[in-house]
Amino acid sequence: MNNIIKAQLYQIRKTKFTPLVFVAMAVLNLTVFFGELNYRNYEVSAGECFAGMASTMLSTAVIFAIIFTGYVCGGDFTDKTSNYELMSGHTRRQVYFAHAVVSIVVGTAGTAILLILPVIVGSAAFGWGTEIDAGNALLRYGLSMLVVMRMICEFVFLTYVVKNPYVTMAGGYIIFLCSQVLTNKSSSVFLGITCFNKLGNFESWFTYTLDNTVDLIEVYDAVLSAGDIASVVVSSIGIGGLFLWLGYKFFAKDDMN
């Protein structure tokens, strides 16, 4: 299993595909973030912008995770490498989990960097501000990574069913978009906590004063309840684990031809 992991990491280092995708997504996310800063043409802080854009930036960053998972888990099916891995003495369990682990670890780390990068740059340029408590924002950021891990598990499952990296990349993104649209409109508590909606959308309300020179004041409520935190942790681990298991069960007896 270790050898397969090393081989995957070697492939990532030595080919241009992963760094290119990563840089492209980083540029996209920075554009989204600074585009928002520019759009809000009044004095704005990185914290306020993060509150407004977290969900969108997460959606962009996840593209990296989808493409990467398709590439790592599905790439070996395109040239029969998977068959050679099995013929070289590795069990299906080792092959499956080696690819899954690389996808989850590197995919999550990459997504995490893609999300935090614009915030760091924005904070350095404009300051974090007082609108959002940094601790609460960090907590949401951390929990979002659990959701990303869960999603990667789903993409791993998808890849082992379709055995085609490009179908995973396209299909995965379509599934992701559909789930985002659905959960945005949904009143479901379960889907709210298992997707980015709860974490990426900061509840806010507006207040104002009689002073016409002062704009509307948007007040964010960044605090998550203990129940919400527990729900995200349990649902992410539970659903992620389920899909990982389903994927393995499928691959374990699947016809490789």
Add this chain to the structure above:
Amino acid sequence: MIKSDLYLILTELAFSIGLYFLADYAYKVKSTKWKLLYIVPLIVCIIFIAFTGEEIALLSVYIAAIVLLIGFSKEEVKTRRLVSAIAALLIIPSILVCHLYKGYRMPNYLEDFKEGFDTMKEHYCLAEHKGIDWDVLYEEYEPQFKEIQKKHDAVGNYILWTKFCYNFHDGHVAYIVKDEAVMDKADEIMYGNDYGLSLMTLSDGRTVAVNVEKDSDVYNAGIRNGTVITSWDGRKTEELINDIEIDFYNKMPYNPVKENDDFYRAVFAAGTGDDSVAITYIGGDGAERSVSAGKLGAYAERLEGTMGILTDGRKADNLTWHELSDDTCILRLTQMMYDTSSSDTGNFSAMKEEVRENLLALKEKGVKNIIIDLRNNDGGDPNFVIAIAELLAPEGEYEYAYSGVWDEKEKEFKYDEAAGKYVVGTGVTYKGEGVWGNGRIVILVSTGTISAGDHFAYMMSAHDNVTIMGFTASNCSGQAVRGVTFEDGALQFSSVPTLNADGSIYIDADASRQATVPLDVKVPFDEKAVTAMFENGEDYLMEYAKEYIEGK
């Protein structure tokens, strides 16, 4: 049972039965792709949940979808048939559960209350001013909402919220329910029965019949609008009226001013009684008589009608002018709003110019007086108020009100605990242009004159040529609001402090419940008013104002 839940149950059932019969075939085919069919019921469940939300009554359906996953990993025909059968057995009773479970697709009223209460506790800006004891309120209402939740009683939830809101004596505190049927049902419960009349207390303390229904028992017994009623359902009317609970308004804002509450108290008392009610009254010959009045239906509609006659202003569009006589003109202001553009920008210069032109034209015609009909004006934009006030006020600079100071860090308006007041921020002034010169102005108010309507009455009351007139003072609620939205309703409350120069609260009545917006002329509610309003359908207050302003 909603259709989508039925479709979910039928789809899951079809899958369970289908997979039962396909188990043998799938085993023979030996294709791993067949396994995927066992995931589909779970995916279907998630899609339905995304559209309609979770429902505890469908728990067995969700479990069935998970149980079917066993068929994904265990390929034996026997196991797959067993899980399919178990899933089907779990799904079938859910139809019954959905029909029998009282809480099916009902919101969590207790959680809504807690959320609303906590938000209000944190952001209600008049808690100290009105002497609100949050702990007492919570102890009183939390157990009641718990009971409502147990019964899943939508109507009870609405009634309880309105009773809760009454405790604030603030016209800006209200619970708005989305479902009108719930509101109508609550009206029926809370306002009682209709016996063909409403009651009102005259300024001299006597209780009289108003809004009497023709051909009803009371009408046939000789009771007319203005007939003195001495007892109701075996109780002296004064006693009945004093004891009546009027903590349930949905036809108008709550009254911060106790005197305003008391003015309308008798109207609410007239719904008291069972299938029939014994009414004692003074007949045309001066002798006391009695009648047993049968119930005609729910009182809510008559109550609404009576309140309308008492509080509504002229039935005309906002910002319209009406000639009352050669000397006097009416300006009707139903709300302090003009168009969406001015509301978005806060710039009411176009409206101001329109009003200026009208004023100058009236002056040109020789009109000397304006009656501004502000009754039931439900507020709007302070910038609208400033624009109108600038035209009508005598030349000079006047103080309007002061903002609070927003604390970015604490996310609240700064409050000086030691002084017991909000910290005063920017002051807003307005420049009187004297367009109306020394022409006289009467402003008619009712208890439904609220918010920016209150502001306008308060600002204009400072000028010598202005008289504020009504049966009661205006509502006396001057703060700005925010809302909390729930599944089946919304709670709104005062959240943005508007202040006087010394940091005291602008306009809103405090715990003593005294009027803060002056009422220069309190029009007596007497027999003449009753006859004019309820017998002849006249706008008595308007006529009174006309006579007053023209000095007759």
